[in-house]
Amino acid sequence: GPLERSSVDRTTLSFVTGLLGLGAAFILFQFILTPIILVLQIAMAEGGLSMEALNSQEQLLASYTRELILSNSIGQVIGLAIPALLAARLHSSEWVGYLRLRSVDGRLLLLALVGVVGLQPVTQWLAELNRELPLPESARLVEQSQLELIRRVLESDLGLVFNVVMLALVPGVCEELLFRGYAQRQFERAAGPAGGIILAGGLFGLYHLRPSQLLPLIMLGLYMAYLAWRTGSLLPAMAVHVAHNGFAVLAARYVETSPRYDLEAIEQASMPWYAVLLGFVIVGGVLYVMHTLAPHVRDE
Template identity: 35%
Template structure:
């Protein structure tokens, strides 16, 4: 018995290193991918606002020379360059770069790009083209969802917050020479940063625990809620689900980034040619183009069906 016990050896350093190379930190330490993802969504939202506030204050002081707190706070409401610089900085450093660092806990070296789907695939360009068409065709349907959302009661505090956010965007886009920077701030930056976080990180973490259908739906709802726009949570959630689906079909973030850019950037460009769009508010009394809505639903369903056939063919290959 003594000989048997003495023959047992403690795990070697080599075996520990081998384990580290194949099992990510999250799993080695008994944490759940999905729980970490939800925690990060909350932490990232807080950090995003903190970073944005700090950058905004620095930008206001640097551009206006204001030093007293009251003047700085007033400028933070009207200095649109500072506001959008702060927003962009928060997105880049928190939603994108911090998420890229966080993924080291979820995937071992050599598998992190695949975890985030920062890669191409055999059908990625076909899916990208269809995704762009999908987001153009779906606009009347999204408008309809916004109309449905308008029937839901919204707490006054959230209503005021959303009005303030929309007023900032509207005033900025109505200012001179705002088109290019608007496409950058509202189109390109969110298309990259939000996709890395929500379709790259959050959705993948959910897939580790739940079915792909559940991962798509839950990540879409969280995406809709993250914008803190209760009167738009339904259309934003559905947009998040569509972005998640094209990501799943292609196993790449490229189609979602392209579609996200078309959705946001397209609205910026359209509003520059039709400024009256910025003053429209969706209410239960809003008259919808029902013919376009029905056509949009049909085309959207057809494109989703086509995407599903591409996914099935990819699975058979």
């Protein structure tokens, strides 16, 4: 591709394009496309644009929940997924393989999903540790607005299928194309497989702007980054991402509709040590079998 013909050192080029790709997509998605799409939707719904609605975050969340989540999802497709595809094409005419968009053995896919089960108590425990870290009030406010939108979506009458598609399927596909598809490939070329996995996993945690969930998100990002590298396919990482988010949506929906449970209390609950230990054993076992099995499967 055109970028590969550059005279810049290959290691430097790969590292810089990986960072620039993530940064540009983040800005395009968060600060340009999503707000524009939201404004257009509100204008179409109201037959004109009301600045009052845009000035009040509470009114936006209460009156335009559907428009907010649709704007977010459309923004991810146009701002994250499509730029990842275009950027890969600038590096290689074989952009499908470059992004690891290839089939994967069913055994590896099943193993990856078993790991999601083990990750649940581990990430919950990491969230407990995360809560002990000092966080600036501004960071908490940003995160609170995100959580409020998700809560409004879950409590709305938009339907379970809509919620799973918007909160699990769309981010699971779009974010993986950008992080494990494009950015990780660049970081691996710059710093090797281990460096690529660490960078892609760590930046995935930072990208979400959720300080109280930084450690769990990094753990999830590292797991998916390893899967993409070891299997040579993006599909296991996508499946894990969708399954993890989908499980959270289903669990939150169940809690919201059950008077016996309180969502906030459950989120603050401590995870028993034996559940955390079992989670680590499951994830460790999955990684061991995956590391051993994947090369043989690819050679079959």
